Amino acid sequence: MKEGLGHASHLFRMAGLFVVGLVLFLVVRSLLVPADFGKYGHFRAGALADNREKPVVYAGRQACTDCHDEAVTRKAAGAHAGIGCETCHGALAAHADDPAAGKPQRPDPRVTCLVCHERNAGKPSWFKVIVVEEHAPSGPCADCHAPHSPAVG
C-alpha cells in the first residue's frame, strides 16, 4: 500500500494540464488583445486617435475672418452677429484650405430665412417671426433686409 501522496499522481497530471492551459490562454490572449488595450480603461487606447482622425467639414467662423473681413465686420454689427457663416453658406472647410475649391453657396432667402423666421408653434417669444404670406408674399427677403445686417431703416 502506497503512503502519502502515492496515489496522487493523477492530481499532478491534472495540475500540469491546468498550467499548460493557463499558459496557452495567456499566450493566445497576448497575441489577440492589442498592446494598447487597457491603457486608459477597458478599451483600445488607439480608438481615441481613430476618432480624432476624421477630416473637418465645417471650417468654423474664425477661418472666414482671414479673407472675408468686410462681410464679417458688417455681420458683427447686426442682429445676425451670433450666426456662423457656414450656417447659411454651407460647409466650407475645403474652401478655407484652398480658396479655389468650393465656392460658398448663396442661400435662397425664401428657404433659408423662413426656416428660422416663419411663425410656428414652438418658437420662443423673444424671437422675431413673420407670416410670410402677409409680410412678403413674393420677392426675395434681401430686397428690404440685408442678410448680414437685417434691420430695416
Added chain:
Amino acid sequence: MDSARRNFVAASGKLLLLTPVAAAALDWVLAGEPEKAPGYALDDHWWAFTIDIARCIGCGSCVRACKTENHVPLEPYYFRTWVERYRVKGADEEHPQVDSPDGAYNGFPVLPAAPDEKSFFVPKLCNHCAHSPCVQVCPVGATFESPDGVVLVDKSYCLGCRYCVQACPYGCRYIHPETMTADKCTLCYHRITRGLTTACAENCPSGARRLADLKDPKDPIHAFLRENAIQVLKPQMATGSKCYYKDLDGAVR
C-alpha cells in the same frame, strides 16, 4: 546608471516577465497618470454640453450640420442629434404632444399656435454620461468613456450586437447601415481636439447649443450652471449625464 541603459533594462525586463498587455498596464501604473496624446492633453479637458431651451428656434441647422460633418446617412432613421417639438395643452404636463419629422432636418412644419398651449423645442444628442449605461453593457470594450469625458465607439472592435442601442435611455445610438457597427454623437471629437467647437454648436444661429469644458476654469459653463435652473434628462437613471439643459420643462421625459 544612465537613462538609456536603465530604460533598456526596464523594457527588456518587462518583455521577459510580462505579457504585452500587462506591460502596457505597468507603464500606466508607473507613470502615475495617463500618457498625454500628442498635441492635445487628455487630462486638461472634461467635456460637457449645454442647451438653453428658451434660445432654440427649431430651425434644424444643428441636425443638417451634424449629418454633413459626420456623414450620417440621410435616411430619417439615423441621427446623432435631432430636435423635438413639445406641445402641452393647459395643465396636462403628463401628455405632451411631441413631433420631430425627419429629426427636424428640414425644420418643423408650420402649426398654428393654440392659445391654451405651451410649445417649445428640445434639441437632443448623446448626453456623454459619466456612468454610461451603453458602456456598461458593451461585451467587448468597443464603446467607452474617454479620459476627457466623451463617450466614443471603437469601430474596429464593435461587433454590432446592438446591446448599447437598447441600453441608451436617450435613444442616441443606431447601427450604421454601411459598417454595421454602433454609431453615435462623438461630440465632434475630431473637431474639439483641434480647438474647434462641435458642428451643431458652430451652426446654431441662436446660441442654444454650446460645447463646454468643465475643467476649464474660464469656461462660461460654471456661471451657466450656477445662475440658472438646470436639469439633465432622466436624472432618476443616475447616468451622470453631462448634457445640461437650462429651463427644461417637466413634460420632457
